[in-house]
Amino acid sequence: MELFTHRETDPAAVSGRPGLPLSGRRVVIQPNMSRRGWPCNAGSRALENYTALEDAAIIPRLEKSGAHLAGNSRMSELGFGLSADTTVQALIEKEADIALMTDTMGEARVAAARAGIFGFKPSWGIVSRFGLIGLVPSMECYGVAAADPADISGVMQAISGKDDRDFSMPDGELPDFSQEGKTKTGSRRAGIVKEMLSLLTDKDRGLFRENLKMLGSAGVEVVEVTFPEFELLQTAHQVIAAAEASSSAGKYDGVRYGYRAPGAKNWNDMYLDSRGAAFGTLVKAFLFQGAYFQFENYAAFENACRVRRRLVRSMENLLSELDLLVSPTCRMVRKDAAPSDVRGAYEEFILTLPANLTGQPALQVPGDPAGDCVGLHLTAKRLDDSRLLALGRRLAASRGAK
DSSP states (O other), X not given: OOSEEEEOXXXXXXXXXXXXXXXXXXXXXXXXXXXXXXXXXXXXXXXXXXXXXXXXXXXXXXXXXXXXXXXXXXXXXXXXSOTTOOTTHHXXXXXXXXXXXXXXXXXXXXXXHHHTSEEEEXXXXXXXXXXXXXXXXXXXXXXXXXXXXXXXXXXXXXXXSOOTTOTTSOSSOOOOGGGGGGOOOOSEEEEEEHXXXXXXXXXXXXXXXXXXXXXXXXXXEEEEEOOTTTTHHHHHHHXXXXXXXXXXXXXXXXXXXXXXXXXXXXXXXXXXXXXXXXXXXXXXXXXXHHHXXXXXXXXXXXXXXXXXXXXXXXXXXXXXXXXXXXXXXXXXXXXXXXXXXXXXXXXXTTTTHHHHHHTOOEEEEOOSSTTOSOOEEEEEOTTOHHHHHHHHHHHHHHHHTO
């Protein structure tokens, strides 16, 4: 399978401009991140032959920092899951240094764990989503994967910040990534959620315990904590995300752009046929679920939103006594084939999706030895992104010192 759907190979651009934080760093993006003049089909037939008309907010910020946009990878349909995604593979094959991915359930972090590299999801709302074609506005954000956490810090310094074109960005101060290298991590406490441990096999648990030694060597105290509502995290995520996805996908009607089914006798048939043919089986099933909550059982959606608010408060209360939550990023047992149903898709990301629901920053740290794919998943307080990345750099340095 080809890694890229569009590729830029300008040698002068790759060489970079000296003195800039991302000079010479090659960045691969997904084709749902608008780059003017590039194909932008978001991995979906619904956007067949669509070309971006303007740049997403992050594009000029990356270029101003010296990054070279290497091209578009292949991606799962509308960023839902990792089926057929080649974004991180471009890093493994040395075709890029940094990958930007849509992270809705933990895609960037899970892909990074499987590749044995670092993956990061920032606090929701600190990076403009203008120009990002997605499904779940209240949860998805730009995820970053790289072998060196310093590259992740450089990207976050470049792309975070206010943007008047993204009305969903909250008011208030944002993390200062320019000070990240000067941030002192100090003595910290990390909590393992007891309810999460029940999801692990003995092999998973053993690898996770081995990886926890990295935190101990970095001066992080690890304790066991309880989160009684842990099982509600997946349910609330799925109900809310499906409803938002159904609403977001309503614009793909075959009238203004994208795929239009041939042979329809009237506009109504054209609309129904185009919608039916525009999406793959997995996304279509997800949209059907969302339509049910939108039109048949809206009370369930409202209740899920109330539960979400309660879970956000519970997460804040838990982290008021801790600096981090720690878990594996992945479980070892997974099927070779991509999940064919929504339940299977959610099972892949059961350990990472809580951070998307509650808006916290989260960092995937490669396991030791690298390649075990279980990794360490660190979730910090909202807007504590800079300190979390500083800890990531400290862990990377300790790994390199061995």
